[in-house]
Amino acid sequence: MYDFFQAYLWSFPAAIALVASFIQSLTGFGFAIIATPLLITIYDPKEVVLILQIISLSINTVFSVILRKYVDWNFVFVLSFGSLLGQPIGMAIYYYVPSNILKIFISVIILLFLLIKQTSCKPMYETRFKSLIVGVISGLLNTSTALAGPPLILYLAACNREKTSMRADSIVYFTVISLTGIIGFIIAQQDLSVAVSRTFMMLPAAIVGLILGNLLFPYLSQSMFQKIIFIMMAFSSVYTIYSIL
Numbered sequence: 001m002y003d004f005f006q007a008y009l010w011s012f013p014a015a016i017a018l019v020a021s022f023i024q025s026l027t028g029f030g031f032a033i034i035a036t037p038l039l040i041t042i043y044d045p046k047e048v049v050l051i052l053q054i055i056s057l058s059i060n061t062v063f064s065v066i067l068r069k070y071v072d073w074n075f076v077f078v079l080s081f082g083s084l085l086g087q088p089i090g091m092a093i094y095y096y097v098p099s100n101i102l103k104i105f106i107s108v109i110i111l112l113f114l115l116i117k118q119t120s121c122k123p124m125y126e127t128r129f130k131s132l133i134v135g136v137i138s139g140l141l142n143t144s145t146a147l148a149g150p151p152l153i154l155y156l157a158a159c160n161r162e163k164t165s166m167r168a169d170s171i172v173y174f175t176v177i178s179l180t181g182i183i184g185f186i187i188a189q190q191d192l193s194v195a196v197s198r199t200f201m202m203l204p205a206a207i208v209g210l211i212l213g214n215l216l217f218p219y220l221s222q223s224m225f226q227k228i229i230f231i232m233m234a235f236s237s238v239y240t241i242y243s244i245l
Contacts (some may be wrong), residue, residue: 012027013042017202018209021059025213026220027228028167030126031056033172034167034235036146043198044146045102049094050195051147057178058199059206064175066214070168076129079152079169080176082135083142087184089179090143095188102145103213109147131155142177143184156194165221 023030032052039048041198052196065073076093077219122128134155158168185192221227 011197013039015053017206021206021209022213023209023228024059024171025063025210026167028170029153030228031059031149032146032228033149040233046094047195047198048143049144049146049205050190050192051198053142053178053185054192054195054199055202055206056174057182057201058174059210060171060178063210063214064172067171068145070164071172072165072169075126075131076173076239078131078168078174079135079138080180082132082179083139083148083173084180086136086139086141087143087181090140090145091184091188093140097144105145107151109141109145124150124155126159126161136245139177139180143181148177163170167217226227 016035020031020034023034033054036048039051043051082158094102136153137151138148149170152170156170156230161169181194
């Protein structure tokens with residue numbers, strides 16, 4: 001029984017990392033959206049936030065180098081600046097909100113963004129101010145729940161960004177905010193040792209998913225790209241509610 005439990009604790013997180021990194025590699029989004037509701041069924045929600053900061057930085061740094069020529073650096077800079085304003089607020093939520101409340105908060109956030117995505121069909125024009133606000137919201141969610149992706153997904157989808165640009169900008173942006181998030185937790189003297197050990201356990205599977213997704217990306221149409229984004233958000237919201245009940 002003990003051996004089975006140990007195998008579960010190793011294999012299930014690795015499988016989650018494989019699937020989540022595969023989706024992330026295909027779309028530029030999705031690692032935290034897929035991984036968060038699944039990992040909080042195994043680990044404490046606050047520990048999951050730390051794990052996802054570290055593993056996202058690990059896989060996205062390599063991927064950013066590969067995609068650098070497709071990146072809109074001005075756009076990423078504005079987003080990143082906004083995230084620096086939002087991350088301290090997110091850290092306050094992380095430290096002062098109990099884990100069970102944080103779990104409910106995560107599910108509500110996912111459902112809210114899914115509802116907005118389904119009901120809002122009006123196209124949006126991209127501006128520096130809007131990008132800054134999206135960065136603030138994304139940064140707040142990054143350090144409180146590790147769910148930095150949903151506001152950026154909705155914004156870029158509403159602005160009708162082409163899939164290659166959308167993917168590259170998102171990957172580089174997530175690399176930046178994962179790094180600044182980790183630095184913020186280190187400054188706050190948060191113990192990251194357990195999160196680092198969990199990350200090393202999941203990282204090989206995440207790398208495999210990253211490679212597979214990158215190989216399949218050229219065959220992904222724009223319409224299929226949008227469908228995958230919707231499916232992963234819907235799955236995440238439903239599973240998070242299920243895990244709470």
